[in-house]
Amino acid sequence: MSSNVYYETNRQHQHGHNTRNSHLKNRHGYAPRSSPRSFNVNTFGAKANGNDDSKAFMKAWEAACSSTGIVYIVAPKNRDYMLKAVTFSGPCKSSLIIFKIYGRIEAWENPSDYKERRHWIVFENVNNLRVEGGGRIDGNGHIWWPKSCKINPQLPCLGAPTAVTFVECNNLRVSNIRLENAQQMHLTFQDCKNVKALNLMVTSPADSPNTDGIHVSGTQNILIQDSIVRTGDDCISIVSGSENVRATGITCGPGHGISIGSLGEDNSEAYVSNVVVNKATLIGTTNGGGHGMAKNIIFQDIIMKNVTNPIIINQDYCDRVEACPEQKSAVQVSNVLYKNIQGTSSRPIAVKFVCSKNIPCRGISMQNVKLVDQTQQDVSKASCSNVKLDTRGNVSPLCT
Secondary structure (H helix, E strand, C coil), X not given: CCHHHHHHHHHHHHHCCCCCCCCCCCCCCCCCCCCCEEEEHHHHCCCCCCCECHHHHHHHHHHHHCCCCEEEEEECXXXXXXXXXXXXXXXCCCCEEEEEECCEEEECCCHHHCCCCCEEEEEECCCCEEEECCCEEECCHHHCHHHCCCCCCCCCCCCCCEEEEEECCEEEEEECCEEECCCCCCEEEECCEEEEEECCEEECCCCCCCCCCEEEEXXXXXXXXXXXXXXXXXXXXXXXXXXXXXXXXXEECCECCEEECCCCHHHCXXXXXXXXXXXXXXXXXXXXXXXXXXXXXXXXXXXXXXECEEEEXXXXXXXXXXXXXXXXXXXXXXXXEEEEEEEEECCCEEEEEECCCCCCEEEEEEEEEEEEECCCCEECEEEEECEEEEEEEEEECCCC
């Protein structure tokens, strides 16, 4: 497809025109292959006037999902749509669904209207799906954050919706979308396979509670690339059951960094393997890389700027206000490489390995690492316990 043809098709989608032209014939007298069908949410009753448009979005989804071939769902630009909790379910007949978000989608503002408080927008059991378009998804988190027990410990810990969740979706691409002000987590991939998350902007205030940027759970073969994440919690969190995860070209901060964990909570079994984080920049984050429990992990080509814990493995981690007790049992942490990492720590201790006495950390390697104390502009320190560490090249600070 030439660039001119692509431009015309893309322009029609943005303004909501149907792109079908199967009535035309080519120079040989045969009707060409029909163009993808396009379902505009406005056609199904979306008004973008401050009222709930979720029924119109659901009708557009049902029409697209029941169609064959390649189909588009279009939320046009220069429109602000309000949605209550919605679930876009499969399986679908279509060979590919492309959900074009050109406008802005905002979360319904009344928490009492959320029957199930854990999710806002869900895509479930959908294969061959793309969500893209350059638009915005806004969780209106400012309504939920003051009700969090992280903000007010006197309140019950009830949780809040994840803004966008993909469950059991295979061959998925989410790209060129801005997610902001999630009620809790912004974007979650749960039990998915073959995922690409590209060119995303994920933002919420640094003091917003539990607003992870991108959360990966039980997902295999996922690439997170060329994205900016600025949140109140982990920029990227990778938890149990996830394999073959690659994050590259990530700018993170403010936030808690790029974390693997928490795994094995409440004596549960946990497993994460084959994770690569490279070409990342972490700015003003709490943690750098390696927070959690896993094996076959690589953190490389990373720049740290005023990070609280640039390199940390903590098997005693717990999400509590009080100090975490030493763990008598822990998930094995093994084969973790930190390579080509440089920058500044906001605290004197830049490297911290807190490993279990019963199951120490094994196969931990550091190669060409230089971290200095931001406050002193001097050599930082390392704190290490129960870790078998190998160093190569210039490494500073060193465990003693």
